[in-house]
Every structure is written in structure tokens, then in C-alpha cells.
Amino acid sequence: MQKNPREHSRYNGLTSLEPTLPASAYREADAYRLDLEAIWYRSWLMVCREADLAEPLAFRTARIGSQEVVVLRDETGSLRAFHNTCRHRGSQLCQESEGRLKARLLTCPYHAWTYSLRGDLVRIPSKSLPEGFNKDNYPLYRVALSVWRGLVFINLAEDPDGSAEASFDSASRDLSNWPLETLVPGHRLTKVMNCNWKIFWENFNECLHCPGVHKDLSRLVPIYGRGLMARHDDPEWARYADNDAPEFSGGLRAGAETWSRDGRVHGPVFAGLTPAERAAGQTYATSLPSMFVVGHVDYVRTMRLAPLGPEQTELTAEWLFAPDALAQTDIDNIVAFGAQVLEEDAAICEINQKGLHSIRHQAGVLMPEEYDLRHFHEWVRGRHAALQPVKMTSADSAR
Template identity: 25%
Template sequence: MSADTITGTETTSRATSAEDIDALIARRVPGHSLEAPFYTSDEVYQRDLDEIFAKNWIFVAASAQIPEPGDYVTVEVGAYSVILVRDDDEQVQAFHNVCRHRGSRLLEERQGAVGNIVCPYHKWTYGVDGKLLFAESQPPTFDKSCFSLRSVHVRNLAGLLFICLAADAPDDFDAVAEKIEPYLRPYDLDKAKVAVFDELPEAGNWKLVMENNRECYHCDGHPELITAYFPLFAYEAEDITPRLKPLYDRYVKAGDALAKVRAQQGVPLTDHRELDSRVVGYQISHLPLDGEGKSFSPGGAAVCKKLLGSVKEAAFGDLSLHMQPNSWFHFLSDHAVVFSVLPTSTGTSVLRTVWLVHPDAVEGEDYDLDALTMVWRATNDQDRALVTGTQIGCSNPGYVPGPYSMVEDDVEGFVNWYVKRLGGQL
């Protein structure tokens, strides 16, 4: 498609109706970036909330963030607020953060611990299982069992917590979880400890944050990351340029060594990629790291002395997981880093990053916080600048969609999944 096929006027026009958005979806050209209204239109943003974030499984937290009964986190998704709390049976529950009396917000803090959930307005009191325990001045006919907190679908996938706000959640989560769980089992994330939690405001539409993550075409802009991370994600042998050939040869050698370690550990050896062929889209791959091959650090050295779970070998590479629509994960021998993106407005979003370590790892003895977080804090900040520039560029009347490169297949996978789900085609 030539640059003249879609004019600047068309790409920057505001989508003002469902029909306009349907037309944008219908004329989306595979292999090209999206038209500007997908990133700049308030109407598209609202449909994103309604069709993507309210109807799909979205990753919201690591279970290690709520390790004890009564521990909770709150999550904001558009107009929704959701409480995730560990109950007295140590199971994770999810509820709408709304009192059943007159609708007051129940919990304001992002995280904390409670014995019971008490409404700040009229003191209606709920157990951590959501049941109404106390409501003063009610008639004899009042039945507390009819006024439990409204539940939200929640799933714990090997220590990763997903919610779905829809009445009927997509039913292929179980099939995907069955494929992914064996890869995650050695890390024992349910018993991990949170070392650091970061929230990074992004001056860009949530999709731009996700698209940026889905490719390494720009990874030369991440000098801290590529000291250990091979910037070859989604590259095939035929994509390798002369400049990348020495790096690729090192990557192949490291991959052969990792394959032997994976076989000894007894983990699955086949990678999977179903990004746009099912509702719960995902890809999972186990990649070697450069240098020592142990962690995200200069030269691939370890950043924590204690290995996660039942991992036996420090040089265990990087298990990389992508989940549609809003998350990605890196699992190393000595720590894990989990990421989630949530929309906050048409042109803004928030990136949440959590670093997880062994539950017995002691800060200052087994790991140093700066060393643990240096690579991804730097990378996140560099990506934030790239996303900001892209949001500004997509808002420019001169923007027209451009073609993806040969190594941006996973960007296409994300965008294709998004367009299908937005249009009800998947």
C-alpha cells in the first residue's frame, strides 16, 4: 500500500460514531500500523474499555502482592475499580470496589491489609469472602445473604492473577493455562516475594505501549538491556544482517547450551505462539541470555544469590511470556519481572512493573535493589520516551500508517488480535 492510499486527513479525523469505528476496523490494512483515531479518538478509547478491557482476561497483579489473608490490591480499569483480596482460606477473591448499600467506594488505597472490608460511609461490613456481615438499622426482613459484594472473575495462573469484568468470561483461558503452567511451575511464583513495585505514567495510548513492547527492532536504544538480552526477538536466520551476524552466532551457541539445561530441568522444550488465533492470545518462548546467561545485568551475571522455586541452574535464560491484551513477563533463574499496562485516558496509560525474588532472599545480603532493577527501570524509561514521541506523531496531521518490518511480526500479532476483538470477529 502506498502512502497515498490513506490520506493524512482520513487518518487524523475523529471517530464520532460506532459506524466510524466500524469503518476504521474494516479498512485496516494488514502489515501496517493503525490509523491515527485508534490512538487519538475518545470514542475509540471508550470502545477499547468496553470491548477489550471489560470483556477479556487481563493481567492485574502477582499473587505475591497479596501473600497473607486480608492482604489486598485495588485495580482501576476505566470506570471500574476492583478489589483483589486473599481470603481466610488463602484463596484470591475479586470484587467490585462498590458498597452494596449506596455505592460508596470501599477501599481507596492501592494496597493494604484488612480484617474485614468496612464501608467508610455507613459502616456496612464485609468479610474477605465478600459476604455482608453487618448493616446497622435494617428491618427484620433484611437478608444479608442477598447483599454480598459483587464478584469479578479471577484466575490464578501459577502465581499470576487475571480478572475478567464480563458476566461471561472467555472460556479458552483453561486451555491456555494448561499449556503455560508447565513452563511456569519451576519458578514457584505463588511463594515468591515482592522486591519492588513500580508505577510509571505513560504519555501515550495503551496500545502504543504494547506495540513498543512487542518488537526489538528498536532495541539498540536500550544499552542496559542488550548487555544480557539478545536483541534478536522475532528474528529468523534469514533476517540476520551482516552487522548482526556475530551477535547471532553467539545467540545460537547460547541457545544450544540453554536447550541442554532446559532438558535437564524437565521443562517443556517447544515454544508456542497463538497471538491472534484465539481469544486468550499468548506467546511463550525460552530464550538464552548473553554473557553468563543468568540474569538481566551487565554481562548476564546473577543479581540474586537465591534461585527461584525449583530452578537448579543459574544459567537458565529468559522465559518470555506475552499475554493479550495488556501484559508481558520475564522469568529468570534468580528473579522474575512482570508487567501490566492499564489505560487511564485516550492519550495516557500506566505501566506497572513488579520484581519478584525468592521468599527467603534478603535485601542487602542476597540482592541489591539497584542492581536488581537497573536494567528494566532504564528500559522502561527509555520506552516511555519512545511512546511519548509516537503519541505526538500519531496526533500530527502528517501521520499515515506505515508498513511493519520483517521483524515486527508480534506487533502485527497484537494489532491483528486487537482489531479482531474490537470488531467482534474473534
């Protein structure tokens, strides 16, 4: 659910009839392959936190569609990313999902081709080499890497545009007052949802479902209980323009301070937040297609997505706290509330996915409050239209 208040003086809602994406876009293998090639293989994708690779020789692997990448910190402390593929005959290099390398080298388990942590081929066990063979021509396939506020992003495009920072949605809010780089995880939740990745983002971008699906959240954020995300989602917003009650202006209910079971903070509040940031209760920044991050007054949540197939998506949520706050914080009270909202979203997304299999349902229709779904659909269509041929076969890009 997108929660960024709009700061203008007009109605947000759609005023014309708008169709959704076709139902086939959420369930067919060809549509999934198109999404991978046009979007996931060409976007900045969050894969982990920089602190997950704190020590030299630490590594993690990440899978995006059929593509597997190893991200590591080399012996000099630099972060690097490569396709998890040997240049000899294509064997997988790292089999574990994370760990620490035993040497300052990556060695293929099949034929022992050995690479430096900068990706250069340094040793081949063959007794002789074919004429014209040059090790310099066979480095690991490098993957672009960018760090934003302690979060590590990769991009599978050979020559990607911009950086992770530039990938954030223009409606994202400024999180500079949250100390993201120094926070530590208090809890991690990983869940596989049986729905297409786009359904998750559609659900994220509207609150029509909130009154029926998120009853506790709707009590905490009263405007959600009206099925709205922001003041200007109401076609009659001008009638309440001077009313700062949270059901009209947004923000948390009176007396609440953060997202938790009881709405109270359960540890130290971040010192650098402005009064407006404290009053908002939640501040979102979004980088399609892989993640969003939410700043609360006493902790930060990150949510990372990975597509597993046409009708399956993996979510990884982390709750991050100041290091000295962990011992003072009732983490269970905080995590229980966020996990409840996540489970509710996952369940309704799966119900949405099941209904899309009707042979009669070719496409849906957007309601006025679903203006951000139209923006998302336009983004998807635009990425599809911009697709240029990529150097991989259709077999490579399907799981």
C-alpha cells in the same frame, strides 16, 4: 519487546504490505472506550501477587478504566474479588489502595450497609425495610478471580471464559522450572507513561528500535543489536543456520549470564533450570493485555499494565528473588539495568504517541520484522469485532 525464539524452518517476516491500526485508535476517547469495553473489561488481568494478600482480611484495590475492584482474602483464607461499590446507592466501599480490614466485614462508609467477606449483605441500619425487600438479592457484585503461579488475575466479564492460565499467548514459554510462587520482591517500580497502552505492546513486540534506543541491551543480547528478535527474522537466516553465535541464534553475549549491568549473576542461580533455559538468558510469558513475566537465571521480573486514559498507561515492574537470595544478591546491579531498559522504552513510546497527533497521519505501515505487531493488531481487531453489548453505559466506561 517480545523475545520468544521461533522454532521452525521458515522466515518470520511479513511478505505483504500491511497497515497499522489507525492513528485515531491511540488518541481518541471513543477508541479508548472501545478498548475498555471490548478488551480490558473482558480479559483476565493481573492485579497483584497472591503473597500481597498473605493474611486473612488483607485487601487491595485495583482500577481498570473507570472500574474499581477490591480483592481480599476472607477469614477462611480464600481469595475473593468484588466491585468496590455498595448495593445501596453505589458508594465506594474501600478508600485505601491496600491494607487490612478491621473486622470480618465490609461496611459502606456512607450508610453502613454491611457485607460478609463472601459478599453477602448481612446488615442494614434502616429502622424498617420496604415491602418485598430481600437481603439475598443485594450481594456485592462479584468479580471472577483466577490464580496462576502465585499471580492474581481478575476478569470483569459477568461470565468469563477460561482461566488466567489459558489467557497466556501461545508463543509464551514454559516457566515451570522457576519457583514463582515462593519468590519475594526485591524492588518495585511504578511509572506513568504518556502513551496509549497499545503503543507499549507494539514496542514490546519488535526490536527494530533496539539498536538506536537500547544500546546497552543490544550489547548484552547481540541479535537485538541487529534489529531482530530471533534467528528466523532475518530473510537470509539460512546462510547462518549453522552459526550458533548469539548475534545469529539469540541469547546473551559470550560470558554473560543474566540481565544486569555487567551481565553477571549477582546471587544464587535457580537450581531447576535446564541448560537451554540458562543459555537463553531470558524466558518470556505474556498475557495480553495486562502483563508479562520474564524468567532469568537468578531472578524473575513481572510487568503489569493498567490503562489510565487514551494517552496514559501505568506500568508496575517487580523484581522477584528467592527468599534466601536477597541478602546475597547485588540487587542494585540487576535493577539498574532493567530500570534503564524500562525508562528507554517509556521515553520512545511517549515520542511515538506525540507524533500520532499529526492531522496528516491516518495510519502507518509495518516492516517485515514487525510480524508480531500484525498479530497484535489482529488480536485487537478481533476483540473489537467480538464485542457484545455490556451492562454499562458509555459514561460508566470512560474516566
